[in-house]
Amino acid sequence: MIYSFYERIKGINLMKINLKSMKMMNKQMILRYLIENGPTSRMELSRFTKLTPSTISRIVSDFSSEKLVEEVGYSEKSQIGRKPINVSVTKRFASSVVINVGVEQTTVAIGFLDKSIIEVKRFSTGTLKSFISTVNASLGEIEKKYPLNSEITSIVFAFPGIVNTQKSIVIYVPNLNWRNLNLKDAINYPYRIIADNEANLSVLAESVSSEDAKKSENIFFLYVSQGIGGGAMINHQILRGSGFAGAEIGHTVVEARSDVKCHCGNYGCLERYASLVLPVMEYEKNGRKLDGKTYTEKFQILVDLYAKHDKMAIAALEEFIHYLSIGLINIVNTFNPEKIIIGGGFNKIWKYFGEELHQRVSERAMPGVLDNVTFRDTYFDEIEAPVAGANALAIEMMVNNLN
Ligand SMILES: [Zn+2]
Structure with missing residues (x-):
């Protein structure tokens, strides 16, 4: 077969592109491995990626000159001979x-x-x-x-x-x-x-950091703070929706004839009944003030009182638990995920209210739908879950845009 000049040129260009993209894929694979697994020897990298030791050395040396990786200590994994040097991603940038x-x-x-x-x-x-x-x-x-x-x-x-x-x-x-x-x-x-x-x-942070969530295809993160947000990961992908409002569970209506107006313009939204704000306001209604500068701090104090069986705190949190359980059953019936994770402004909701919430959700659930659903608090505490997710996203963007 005789190729026209144009096609030959095209062929050459394509070959260049393919070689370039293959080199890029190798670089991405190595960097991702180091990010996920921490310090690793060149030998282990070669074993994992199936790339030749010389390719690994060349790429590691490129990364090293870009100050993306550095040598750190020795690998303990090799038993024979001299211990190989580990390489690790740097904190240089x-x-x-x-x-x-x-x-x-x-x-x-x-x-x-x-x-x-x-x-x-x-x-x-x-x-x-x-x-x-x-x-x-x-x-x-x-x-x-x-x-x-x-x-x-x-x-x-x-x-x-x-x-x-x-x-x-x-x-x-x-x-x-x-x-x-x-x-x-x-x-x-x-x-x-x-x-x-x-x-x-x-939900992104959980899916890349916590062992159980890494294995789950469908996860829902219920973000409870001054409002209520939802993040759904369906078949390992974040549900965005056509207007970026996928999984906005906080603005689903839970009181159809309510005259309680929501910030979103609608009436009777879940967010107006199950955020951290309402129980604090309910408790303070009769003149007893909770310490704290923010609703999150006040909610923490309210929960401490609840744990000590304070009657007013229990009464103030009753509606919160009721509507939160309605939100949860709506999530179960809409997405039926394997995992529902709760976090946000206050990260220990399941720890304090889990048993009660589970009981109420079970009463409203159709037969069988809860069989594979687990509920828990977020894995994150001191570092906020969105912050960890934001850094994970930045790392992925950076790896994707490697030169
Ligand atoms: Zn709303």
Whole structure:
């Protein structure tokens, strides 16, 4: 067969592309392995990836000159001869600066390639204008103190609302009444900008970090804070929906004829009955104040009183437990996931109310639908789940965009 000149050129180009993409895939595979498994010898990398030792050495040396990996100690796995040197991802550059936006407070954290995270700052979220200026000022401070690199570092936002993840535009944050916020326009720094919903990032964090969730195909994260969010991972993929509002369980109606208006404009939404706000307000209604600056802090104190069998605390939390169980049965009947994980502003809901919630959900469940469903608190505690998810997303973006 005689190829035309054009086709030969095309063939050559294709071959170049294929070689390039294969090299890229090898680099991605090695970096992912090191991120997931920690320090590893070149020999182990070769065994795992089935790449030749010389290919591994070349790629590790490329990564080393880009300051992505470094040599750290010796491998204990080899029994014979000299112990091989381990290589590990470095903390030389931050993989992410995470801005985890809450209705009352925003957390700023720095994430690294080894998945470690340090929280650097908290501030009152405030108005949209003050929020943007505080974020830009914080980024200025962080740039001076921490090693950022525009090839590696992403700025990742977690929002309690609906986010166009493709364009990094916040479509709507009901509890703050923020609309159409284009983050690429608002942020003055030359890093990749990523934004997502806090519950979606939480379900992502669980699916890459906790052993049981890693094995689950379908997981639902119920994010309970000043509002209620939902993140659904269906067949290992986050359910986005056509308008980025997939799994917004907080705005499903649980009181059909209610005149309780929700921030979203609808009436009788789950969020108005089962967030952390309502039981605190219920308790404080009769003049007994709870200590704490935020609803989350007050809710913690209320739960402590509940654990000590305080009658007023039990009464104040009754509606919360009732509506939360309705939310849970709605999740079971809509998604029927293997795992429902609860977290958010308060991370120990299942620990305190699990038995009661399970009882109430069981009473409303159809036969058999709960057989494979497990419920638990989030695996995350000190580091907030959306922050861990944001760093995981930044790492994946960075690996995907390797040169
Ligand atoms: Zn609503």
